[in-house]
Amino acid sequence: MRRGPGSLHGFTLIELLLAIGLLALLFGMAYAGLRGGLKAADAGEALIDRTNRVRVTQEFVRHQLSRLLPLAFEQDPGNGVFRVFEGESNRIRYVGPMPGYLGKGGPYVQELEILRVGRERQLVFRHWLLNGFDPDDSDNDDALPVRLLAGIDRGGFEFRTVDDRGEISDWTDDWDEESQTPVMIRLQMRMKEDSRLVWPTLDVAMVVDAGSTRGNAGGTFFNTQTQ
Numbered sequence: 001m002r003r004g005p006g007s008l009h010g011f012t013l014i015e016l017l018l019a020i021g022l023l024a025l026l027f028g029m030a031y032a033g034l035r036g037g038l039k040a041a042d043a044g045e046a047l048i049d050r051t052n053r054v055r056v057t058q059e060f061v062r063h064q065l066s067r068l069l070p071l072a073f074e075q076d077p078g079n080g081v082f083r084v085f086e087g088e089s090n091r092i093r094y095v096g097p098m099p100g101y102l103g104k105g106g107p108y109v110q111e112l113e114i115l116r117v118g119r120e121r122q123l124v125f126r127h128w129l130l131n132g133f134d135p136d137d138s139d140n141d142d143a144l145p146v147r148l149l150a151g152i153d154r155g156g157f158e159f160r161t162v163d164d165r166g167e168i169s170d171w172t173d174d175w176d177e178e179s180q181t182p183v184m185i186r187l188q189m190r191m192k193e194d195s196r197l198v199w200p201t202l203d204v205a206m207v208v209d210a211g212s213t214r215g216n217a218g219g220t221f222f223n224t225q226t227q
Helices: 013-066
Strands: 091-097 107-117 120-129 146-160 184-191 202-205
Touching: 013 091, 013 107, 013 120, 013 146, 013 202, 107 146
Parallel strands: none
Antiparallel strands: 091 107, 107 120, 120 146, 146 184, 184 202
16 A cells, blocks of 8 residues: 555665664764773873872972981991981981971981882881981881882982082082081982883972081980990
8 A cells, every 4th residue: 555645754774774873973982082081081190199299209308308407316436426417329317307297206317218129219218216226226127118209210319518618519429527417408310211200309408507517526416325
């Protein structure tokens, strides 16, 4: 039976296939957009995380070094010199207060070191109470290194002091005036490429007057440990 001129026609097979294909294309584009957005969000979060790791580490190091105290933590048995600050290219040791949430009160012997771990280097932090500090037993379990930042390719500390004319010296990576503190400390590090971290050069000026320790045998010696 033939349909009259006013009867409705259904979709042809070709029209249905075209509609299905168009819907599939739209769903595919929507999924690709959603997936791209998620990847961009993940990449943004990763960038923020990397930036925060560097920022927090720099803030901690700056805070601790800027509060360095001219107090001796050890006396050289050979020449009797009181050691106030030890500085090498990969390690520094000094005395300073700890943040309230980490310390128990009183000054602490603190150490920052660029330590080689496997194929990379890490910036680590150690601390001991000054009262009773024993340099020969400084590797005990109470002072396990705290990792501040990993993924370091190479780096080092540098120091500046004031000469006898009152002028600031050039940077040096070897500190031989152990009875004095530097006036500035620099920490430069080059990060490994796969870490995707960037470390801006950190320069920290000491709050204490390093020149005041000259001729003072390193200031006061607060370590009451019995020798």
